[in-house]
Amino acid sequence: MSPISRGFRGRGRVEADPARVPPGQYVTRDFPVLSAGPTPHTRLDAWSFTIRGAVDDPVSWSWEQFQALPKETVTVDIHCVTKWSKLDTVWTGVSLDTLLDGVESSAGYVMAFSDGGYTTNLPLEDLEGGKAWVAYEFDGEPLDPEHGGPARLLVPHLYFWKSAKWVRGLELREEDEPGFWEGYGYHNYGDPWKEQRYAGD
Amino acid sequence: MERAAVRGRLTWQVGTVTELARETARTRSIALDLPEWAGHRAGQHVDVRLTADDGYQAQRSYSIASAPEDSHLVLTVERLDDGEVSPYLVDELGPGDPLELRGPIGGYFVWEQSLGGPLLLIGGGSGVVPLRAMLRHHRAVGSAVPFRLLYSARSLEDVIYRDELMRMAAHDEVDIRFTLTREQPDDWHGYGRRIDQALLGEVAWPPEERPLVYICGPTGFVETAAEALVALGHDAGRIRTERFGPT
Secondary structure, eight states, rough: OOOTTTTTOOOOOOOOOGGOOOOOEESSSOOOOOOSSSSOOOOOOEEEEEEEEESOOEEEEEHHHTTTTEEEEEEEEOOOTTHHHHHHHEEEEHHHHHTTTOOOOOOOOOEEEEETTTEEEEGGGGGGSOEEEEEEEEEEEOOGGGGTTEHHHHHHHHEEEEEETTEEEEESSSSSOOOOOOGGGBSSOOOOOGGGOOOOO | OOOOOSEEEEEEEEEEEEEEEOSSSEEEEEEOOOOOOOOTTTTTTEEEEEOOOOOOOOEEEEEOOOOOOOSSEEEEEEEEEEOOHHHHHHTTTOOOOOOEEEEEEEESOOOOOOGGOOOEEEEEGGGGHHHHHHHHHHHTTOOSEEEEEEEEEEGGGGOOTTHHHHHHTTSSEEEEEEESSSSSTTTTOBBSSSOHHHHHHHHHHOOGGGGGGEEEEEEHEEEEEEHHHHHHHHHGEEEEEEEEEOO
């Protein structure tokens, strides 16, 4: 039972539809930046996106090839484990369904990997069925490096650390293993609606 | 990047405010008595949860300002004028009040003796809070790891832990440097500008000595410092950052 915080009234109560704000979150109009190290700057001519690991044939796209893939523009709500949520964010990128189409694998898990060494783990099924993208535009502009440009994973139904910035590919795996923050005690799955912030939540 | 497993459920616990100390006009340190606290490592943070009398709750993260060796857990909180939780913690919370929190959280922006150094701490504004925990830890364990703190604040009045840091800076073995970006006293001998590559080139050990760097502050500050160090030739893998968004 939480003690009453004497004199606390809560002036930040959301005007937004409460059905869109997960427990413990508040709505911000800013776009805060969180990352564990310096922002990498990868030249587009050195960029590629690769699907490898437990697959019959690894596949890789250059930046130019990636831009030529069918793109989608989606409007989604995002939820950061540090408590902010941002509603109606607009992203353009390539659906993971497009990228995984034709990839033969019996793997059930994915480790996303990024420039700078960041990793995060997800069940493969969370990337399928129109739930995940590799996004390279935010609000119609090229994605800023601070926010993960040139391209980041976008998996809005999980806490935003799963949406790996500076993503360079996916390693498909038979077994699940913790990624970077998951190894430091953050929740392995990270469903904001179940408030799965930390291990054991 | 390396990985260290931190496991075990983080349960909410209720502490009691034992002491409140005004650090600057906008910041206050809150010392807590936490009977169930299992300890922390320097650089970690906690989640604080407030509950209104109608059950409405709000939670935010705050860095731990105390060393693991200190007798009480201390949080230092800066008031953000449009914030929801920080104005309460800075201006309303009183001695003896309960405060609900859980932690410690985070395991990457952490320094302990085994990680070695040289240790370069770079703080902007209230970003100095977790660095102060590292500094106190370094002193408490009598570490021989060389360390430097570079602290950027707007003015002398905005320097958090001013007396403590000035006292430490007066010791020869403790290297603390300040830059005051907006207003400097007449007799100021420290830096008087925003951090840039030239300033960091003077303060940081050369890249060949492979300092372990912790940078904490607002996003712009952290971006500038991290990018300047990378441009100076420092290994990005030796630079750990923590950024403050609005809370």
